[in-house]
Amino acid sequence: MPPARAGVPMPNFTATQELFRADGLTLNSNSDTVTANITNQVNGATGGLIDVSSVSNGLLIVRxxxxxxxxxxxxxxxxxxxxxxxxxxxxxxxxxxxxxxxxFAGTVAGNISTGYGLTYTGRIRWTVTGTGSPTFTGVSFSLFGR
Structure with a gap:
């Protein structure tokens, strides 16, 4: 960290912060976004919208x-x-x-910004493909920002 300068406050950095967490979800083609009936286990909020105003990029982990x-x-x-x-x-x-x-069952992760700056609000969205009404159960999302 650089030395403090007279009269200039040091910035307060948060290296990484958890923004969203939900688990036990069932994903299919009947919906395509996290919705109002899903609770963000980080802050207890519902509604599917995620406050990303304090971060410029992040990592979304899907299990x-x-x-x-x-x-x-x-x-x-x-x-x-x-x-x-x-x-x-x-x-x-x-x-x-x-x-x-x-x-298949497993874990994937990826950057949520690919070089773009984020705005104030974000959402997790998905597409389910295949035939025979594909369903993915026991899905969890973890979103971290910095």
Missing amino acids: VANAPTGTSPGLAVFFDTCDAFGNWVLTSNATAISGAVLG
């Missing part, structure tokens, strides 16, 4: 605890931020946060 159902199931998870007019803009990798679609 699928159980083998998915359906034929050729695929799960792509994304992170969006909202502009001043209420339009959602993709800020994560365009394929999926990890750059690959998840088709």
Whole structure:
């Protein structure tokens, strides 16, 4: 850390902070975003919106605890931020946060900003693909920002 200068306060940095956590989720094609009935276990808030105003980038970790159902199931998870007019803009990798679609139980992680600056509000969004009504159960999201 640089030495203090007279009359200039030292900045207060938080290296990493947890912004969102939810687990035990079921993801399918009936919905595509974290919604109002899901509680953010970090702060108890509901509504699906995540305050990202204090960070410029971050890491989203997705864990699928159980083998998915359906034929050729695929799960792509994304992170969006909202502009001043209420339009959602993709800020994560365009394929999926990890750059690959998840088709099995396991863990993936990816950067939520890919070089873009984040706005005040973010959301986790997904796409489920495959046939036979694919479902991913036991899904958890952990979002960390810095």
